[in-house]
Amino acid sequence: PEDPEAEWTADWSVRLPQLQTAAWMLAAGDLNGDKRADIVVLGEEVTYVIYQGDAGELLPAESLINTSSQLGMVQIADLNGDGRNDLCYLANDGNSRGLCARLQAADGRLGPELTFDLHQPRSVTLANVDQKPGKEILTIEARTGRLQVLGLAPSAEEDGTLPSRLLQYGIGKAAGARGRSVAAGDLDGDGKTDIAVSDSEQAQLLVYRQNGVDGLGMAEAYPGLLGVTDVAIERFSGDPRNSVVLLSEKEGVVAIAAFADGRLSFPQSVFRQREGYSLASLETLDGPAGKYIVVAMVKGSGRSAELLLARIQRQADGTWKTMTEEKEFRSGGIVGARGVDLSKADVNQDGREDILVIANGSSEKEMLVLLQGEHGELTLAEQRGDIDPGVTSAAATFRNGNELLVARDTFVRAMVYGENGWRVSDQFNAGESSARVEGAAALDLDGEPGNEIVLIDTGIRKLRVLRRQNGLYRPWKEVDLGNLKLNATLVADLNGDGR
Secondary structure, eight states: OEEEOOOEEEEEOOOOOOOSSSSSEEEHHHHHHHHSSSSEBBBBBBEEEEOOTTSSSSSSEEEEEOSOOEEEEEEEEEEESSOOOOOEEEEEEETEEEEEEEOOOOOSSSEEEEEOSSSSSSEEEEOOSSSSSSEEEEEEETTTOOOEEOOOOOOSSSOOOHHHHBBOOOOOOOSSOOOOOOOOOOOOSSSSSSEEETTTTTTEEEOOOBBSSSOOOEEEEEEEOEEOOOOOOOTTTOSSSSSSEETTTTTTTEEEEEEETTOOOOOOEEEEEETTOOOEHHHHHHHTEEEEEEEEESSOGGOHHHHHEEEEEETTTTEEEEESOOOEOTTTTTTTBEEEEEEETTTTSSSSSSEEEEEOHHHHHHHHEEETTTTOOEEEEOOSSOOOOOOOOGGGGEEEETTEEEEEEEEEEEEEEEEEEEEEEEEEEOOOOOOEEEEEEEEOOOOOOOOSSEEEETTTEEEEEEEETTTEEEEEEEEEEETTTOOOOOOOOOOOOOO
16 A cells, blocks of 8 residues: 555465575566566576456466576566567576576567576666667676676568577476487477477476467476476377377386367377386387387396387277387497487488487497388398498487488588498588587578588587588578577477478
8 A cells, every 4th residue: 555554455475486595586567568567576497477467466377487597687678669568587507697588579478588698797777778669788797897788679580691599498407317308290280380398307298389470389388297208299190180209218108198179188108118128219200001109128238238129000990009029139339328319311212211229328339220121110221331420319410301410529420321331421510629519400591592501519609500602511600509408409490481
């Protein structure tokens, strides 16, 4: 009450777990364009947004998954001059401290996170300095003590241009040696590509669906299996919709979930690990009788470790059956310290997808090639060639047509498999001693014929984009990477623009 003599007649409280113990962890302002003040509270793993309802009541808190565990100095203001309040806060990641912002969209949604490196600022505040729409960022640089005034300008969206920074979607803190698994595909049947991310410790699956306006929406959490370490999205024969395939190492099953009635169903088991083995990885293949699942199981460790593969396929009645007897590969050294990963590619260019078995973690052998035969059978290919691919993990590989891009040290090699085994068809160098190239991708970024090659360089924290000029790939653009820890690389149309 404004009257100092008046008393409070009603109170409201809500329990918000794991809050940040930092100054400026609470802010209020209109965050959905309804002219009512809303409340934001910073948590350790999520940011809580409490919207005000039509009758002035406070609605149940909504959660935005953080991209950093150390947030502070949350503020609400219009940063881009569109007349809508945005959310901003500071994030501490290791030795860096940056300003993060979530811009409010025209329909009142808070978008993904943008990060701006402020070079260890002493203090940050927001004010309208230039008398133009939107507030500027005022900061004192720690090293020089200078006052900096920064404004947020709209990024160029013309063909042949790239943004200077990435959009970031929180997936929660890393847990377990295998990390998260991610898959892309249309989950809700709207024709747009969605993203699914495993959350093994919380027994849930995070789904990011396209909203049809500006790309991926915020995470939707659905209950699932505990200890999921591999995820795939695929449409199987006889099923009109895509399914999510989950592999749970802890529960020892492969399970299927589908999107129906506005939500993802609870996963139903279709395969259980064999006695004495533990589940390691899965992949989907296109065979002569339609799509099927390849499941990798391992027993033992080190040189004595054994790899067992099973193939399962959906039947006409909706049940799942093993296609043939499991095939055991007694190949010492292929099982890494963190197991194995499966990946697919048409290695021998015969029109059939093959399987790559990649050691996850340190091992004596890097990769096995399993060629798919005419009837879908998998046969171990003889490893020949003078140069090994040099694969250190599945995250270091990317399929580019008939080539396999392999990231190593300060370069990326394009490998092709032929009659004489693996050979190098091209190599893309970072050209800098401080580079640490952990991954790669190939996609069209300039709208011209041919793909650009992207080197994921965690050494200088940049995406290095190389474009073909006069027959050679040369440096073209760089995009800030931040403190990203690479787990996987996917290329997909995530904003519905057809690219």
